[in-house]
Amino acid sequence: MPVAVASIMQESNTFSPVPTRYDDFAPVFGAAALEKHRGKLTEMGGFLAALERQGVAVRPVMAAWAITAGRMLREDFDRLAGEFADRLAKGAKPEALLLSLHGAQTAEGVDDAEGHLLGIAREVLGPRVPIVITLDLHANVTQRMAEIADGIFGYRTYPHVDMFEMGGRAADWALRIIAGQVSPVVALRKLPLIAPAENMQTTSGPMLALQQHARRLERRRRIEAVSVFGVQPWMDIEEMGCSVTVTADGDAAAAERAAAELGREFWERRREFDVQLVPPKQAIERALQVEGGPVVLSESSDSTGSGSPGDSTGLLKELLAARLAEPACIFLVDPKAVAAAMEAGVGATVKLRIGGGFDRLNSKPVAVKARVRMLSEGRWTPRARGYNPGIEQSMGRAAVLDVGAVHILVGERSTMTVDPELFRSHGLDPLYMKIVAVKSPNGFRAAYESFAKEMLVVDTPGVSTANLVSLPFQRVPRPIDPLDPRTRLPKDF
Ligand SMILES: [Zn+2]
Structure with a gap:
C-alpha cells in the first residue's frame, strides 16, 4: 500500500489588507504534484526522495503554495480544503499521510487552518493511519495540530534552508511507525510569547542557542524530534504563541519533560529577540x-x-x-x-x-x-x-x-x-x-x-x-509578552 503525500502551505498575516484567494495557491493534483517537486529541495521533494529510496509506493494528493498575505477568503479556503478531502479519499486507503504545512495559515472564520486540514485528514483516513507533518519554524502550533499529528518536524534553520531534510526525516519516521518499530507521541508546550523575526536567525543569537539545546534533547533515548517554533507574530488569533514540540517513541512523560525544559529556556531568553531598527x-x-x-x-x-x-x-x-x-x-x-x-x-x-x-x-x-x-x-x-x-x-x-x-x-x-x-x-x-x-x-x-x-x-x-506593541491585537490570549510586560510563565508550565 502506498504512502500519501500532500503539501498545502501559506503564512498569513491577519493585519494585511490583501486577502488570500484560491488562485494564489496554484494547486496541482496527483502526478502533477510529483512532477513539480521531484528532485527539488522542498519538503515534498524530501518526502519523495526518502520514500523512493526505500522502494515505497507514493500516492501524490496535491501540492499548493501561496505567497504570504491576509486571511484566505472563506469560500476559497473551503474549496481548497474540499479538494484536499476529495483527493485524499479517492482510491485505496494509504498506509500513512505525509503532509507539508506552514503552520501559520488562517482563513476568514478559521484561526487554525492547519488544525482544520488535519481534522479533515483524520476524518478521511480514520484513527489508525499515521499522519506526519512538517512545519515552518514560524508555525503557530495548536493543541489540535499536536493531538492529530503522529509526528511534527519543524525547520531547524532560519533563514529556512532545510525543508528537504525535514521532509526526509518526517518520511523516515512515518515508515518506522508503519513498520511497528515505534509508537508515536507528540508533546506541545505553548508560551505566552510572541517575538520579532528579525533576530531569530539560527546562525547566531538566541534561536541558535535554543536549536542547540533541542539537538541535545534529541540525544535522549526515545526522543526523535524537538522543534522550536518562533511563531509568525503578525496574527491576531486565539491560541497564539511561540511553542516547543517533542515527537517521541512511546514515552509521553519524557516528551513532556523535554518540551517543558526547552520551553523554559525559550522564555528566559525572550528579551534577546528584541531588535534595533534603523530609521x-x-x-x-x-x-x-x-x-x-x-x-x-x-x-x-x-x-x-x-x-x-x-x-x-x-x-x-x-x-x-x-x-x-x-x-x-x-x-x-x-x-x-x-x-x-x-x-x-x-x-x-x-x-x-x-x-x-x-x-x-x-x-x-x-x-x-x-x-x-x-x-x-x-x-x-x-x-x-x-x-x-x-x-x-x-x-x-x-x-x-x-x-x-x-x-x-x-x-x-x-x-x-x-x-x-x-x-x-x-x-x-x-x-x-x-x-x-x-x-x-x-x-x-x-x-x-x-x-x-x-x-x-x-x-x-x-x-x-518588528514593533509588535504598535499593532492592534485583540484576539490573542492575554497576558502575552511583549504586549503585557509583566507576563509570567504559568506555574504548571
Ligand atoms: Zn518562516
Whole structure:
C-alpha cells in the first residue's frame, strides 16, 4: 500500500489588507504534484526522495503554495480544503499521510487552518493511519495540530534552508511507525510569547542557542524530534504563541519533560529577540559611508514573506530623496503602475504615483517621473536554497522603472524578495548595486550575506513591523509578552 503525500502551505498575516484567494495557491493534483517537486529541495521533494529510496509506493494528493498575505477568503479556503478531502479519499486507503504545512495559515472564520486540514485528514483516513507533518519554524502550533499529528518536524534553520531534510526525516519516521518499530507521541508546550523575526536567525543569537539545546534533547533515548517554533507574530488569533514540540517513541512523560525544559529556556531568553531598527534616512547615510557595495536594507515592516502587501513607499521615498549617484534597486507591488508602463512601452518616460495602493494606513503613493527600462511577464525562478528553489514563480506582469539611479522592479502581484535572482531575472544584478532593498526580516540573509558589505533593518510602519506593541491585537490570549510586560510563565508550565 502506498504512502500519501500532500503539501498545502501559506503564512498569513491577519493585519494585511490583501486577502488570500484560491488562485494564489496554484494547486496541482496527483502526478502533477510529483512532477513539480521531484528532485527539488522542498519538503515534498524530501518526502519523495526518502520514500523512493526505500522502494515505497507514493500516492501524490496535491501540492499548493501561496505567497504570504491576509486571511484566505472563506469560500476559497473551503474549496481548497474540499479538494484536499476529495483527493485524499479517492482510491485505496494509504498506509500513512505525509503532509507539508506552514503552520501559520488562517482563513476568514478559521484561526487554525492547519488544525482544520488535519481534522479533515483524520476524518478521511480514520484513527489508525499515521499522519506526519512538517512545519515552518514560524508555525503557530495548536493543541489540535499536536493531538492529530503522529509526528511534527519543524525547520531547524532560519533563514529556512532545510525543508528537504525535514521532509526526509518526517518520511523516515512515518515508515518506522508503519513498520511497528515505534509508537508515536507528540508533546506541545505553548508560551505566552510572541517575538520579532528579525533576530531569530539560527546562525547566531538566541534561536541558535535554543536549536542547540533541542539537538541535545534529541540525544535522549526515545526522543526523535524537538522543534522550536518562533511563531509568525503578525496574527491576531486565539491560541497564539511561540511553542516547543517533542515527537517521541512511546514515552509521553519524557516528551513532556523535554518540551517543558526547552520551553523554559525559550522564555528566559525572550528579551534577546528584541531588535534595533534603523530609521531609513540614517540607514541610507550609513550605506553611503560603506566602501563598495552592496549594502542590503531590509524593509521588514512590508515583508512579502510575512504577509505584507509589498507596496510600502516608506524606504522607497527616502531612496528617491537621497538622489543617489550609485545604483540601488527595490521591489514594489503596484498593478496600476505596471499597466501604465506597459501602455507607455520600453524607453518611454512616464509620470506616475506609485506604491501605497493596498495598505493605505502605513504609506502613501509617491509621485515619480520614471523611464521604462524593461517590461516582462514577471516570471522568475529562485535558485538559492530556501523557498521553492528551481520552481518558477510569478509576480504577474512586471516592469523595471528607473528614477535616477534607483531601479524599481514593479510587479502586479507579491513575490518573495529573499533571493537575488528576483532582481537578476530582470537585468539588475545586486552584486553591482550600492543599495539593495529587500522586503524580508531575515530570510534574505541566506543568499545575501556572502556578498553584502552590510545588512540593516530599517524602521518604517507596516503590517509586519518588528514593533509588535504598535499593532492592534485583540484576539490573542492575554497576558502575552511583549504586549503585557509583566507576563509570567504559568506555574504548571
Ligand atoms: Zn518562516
